[in-house]
Amino acid sequence: MQMEQLQKDMIAAMKARDKVRKDAISSLVSAAKKAAIDExxxxxxxxxxxxxxILKEMKSVKEQIDTCPATRTDLLDEYNTRYAIFEEYAPAMMSAEEVEKELTEQFSDVIATGNKGQIMKAVMPHFKGKADGKVINQVVAKLCAK
Incomplete structure (x- = not known):
């Protein structure tokens, strides 16, 4: 996601007087700016x-959803709305088939060892931000079982 696109969408939400959407996008913009300053x-x-x-913010909102008491439906609705808005901007994650294809093409030597810990240590940095860790774990377990 381009920073400029986020800013344009935030301005559009302001013009449309959509406070919830504007606040969600604004939090993404400010978090991205803070991370950029840090780097x-x-x-x-x-x-x-x-x-x-964006992925980091989605993770924190997901934790808020998971830890929110069920009796606080107002907060749950707010968190779910924010999560849905963040999902619109999140990068597309690789499917299990794509992960398996890339693993067999690029990491065949490590997979041949059959050591799941060693395989995960080698492949996780490559897939960070591209694929869900659970999907990677399932594919690696499947490949080790062969």
Whole structure:
């Protein structure tokens, strides 16, 4: 996701007087700017950094949803709405088939060892932000079982 697109969507939400959407997108913009300052690239924020921030924010909202008491339906609705908005901007994750294809093509030597811990250690940095960890774990377990 491009930073410029996030900012344009935030402005559009302001013009439409959609406070909930504006607040959600605004939190993404500010988190991306903060991360960019921390990494020393404030003027030109790379797309990878914005995607990383979006995934991190989604994870924190998901934790809020999971830990929120069921009696607080107002908060649950707010968190679910925010999560849905974040999902619109989240990068597309790889499917299990895509992960398996890439693993067999690029990491065949490590997979041949059959050591699941060693395989996970080698492949996780490659797939960070591209695929869900649970999907990677399932595919690696399947490949080790062969």
């Amino acid at each position: 020393g690239c404030r003027d030109n924020i790379p797309e990878e950094l914005v995607n990383k921030v």
